[in-house]
Amino acid sequence: MSKVKRLETVAFVKERLDGAEAGHDWLHTERVWQNALHLMRYELADEEVVEYASLLHDIADSKFHDGDEELGPRLANEFLTAIGVSERVVEHVCQIIRYMSYRSSLSGEGFRSKELEVVQDADRLDAIGAIGIARAFNYGGHKNRLIYDPLEEPLIHTSKEAYQQSTASTISHFYEKLLLLKDKMNTQAARKIAESRHRFMELYLEQFYGEWNGKR
Numbered sequence: 001m002s003k004v005k006r007l008e009t010v011a012f013v014k015e016r017l018d019g020a021e022a023g024h025d026w027l028h029t030e031r032v033w034q035n036a037l038h039l040m041r042y043e044l045a046d047e048e049v050v051e052y053a054s055l056l057h058d059i060a061d062s063k064f065h066d067g068d069e070e071l072g073p074r075l076a077n078e079f080l081t082a083i084g085v086s087e088r089v090v091e092h093v094c095q096i097i098r099y100m101s102y103r104s105s106l107s108g109e110g111f112r113s114k115e116l117e118v119v120q121d122a123d124r125l126d127a128i129g130a131i132g133i134a135r136a137f138n139y140g141g142h143k144n145r146l147i148y149d150p151l152e153e154p155l156i157h158t159s160k161e162a163y164q165q166s167t168a169s170t171i172s173h174f175y176e177k178l179l180l181l182k183d184k185m186n187t188q189a190a191r192k193i194a195e196s197r198h199r200f201m202e203l204y205l206e207q208f209y210g211e212w213n214g215k216r
Contacts, residue, residue: 001048008083009055016059016075021142023135024058028126032057035122042189045114049089052080053096053119062101073098096120102127102177105184117186124181125190129197132178133204140170147171148212156180174205 001009017026036054040047056079060072073094080090092115098104099111100120127135140147146169154168154175168176182198185191210216 001051005083012079013055013059023138024061029055029058031126032122035125036119039118039121039187039189043114043118043187045118049092049115050118052093054122057097057100057119057123121185121187121190125193128178128181128194129200136170136173145169
């Protein structure tokens, strides 16, 4: 990716995400981008595709756009075509955006590439650990969900539809998604990083339950 196209892409993403929910804003995108570049040190993948996909992956997250899962790929296609990116790269980037989400993985929908694996891992790393906890509670507050319901049994969703329809508390979300991500990392480098972040979430939950029950 040339410096000019990188600057154009960053400017486009910042404009698209102006005012976005803080867990899915430009700063989230920037962290995913930097995570992806870090993982690229250890993976043989097309860096141009990885950069574009990590920068553009959240420009129209379907959960903020009435469930429209094609808006993101469509906007990415229009933007990349307009700045003169090759058709091969455009198509690959759009496929990554279309299939990289956790909810898509539950449906078994079928597009895989090393580039998708890198970007997916970069995004999943930002969903766990200290930042992941902060993002989860921010989104829960955005949706006015309970912090915790002692009577609620967390569910392990086996379909995209069930996951999308969940209105569970934020603590249940740890069990429905966040604590599962460590074992779903694609790359060895991401798996190594995920270990400490996963353990931090476990320690957080131990402290949370202790305080909730008046034992800490």
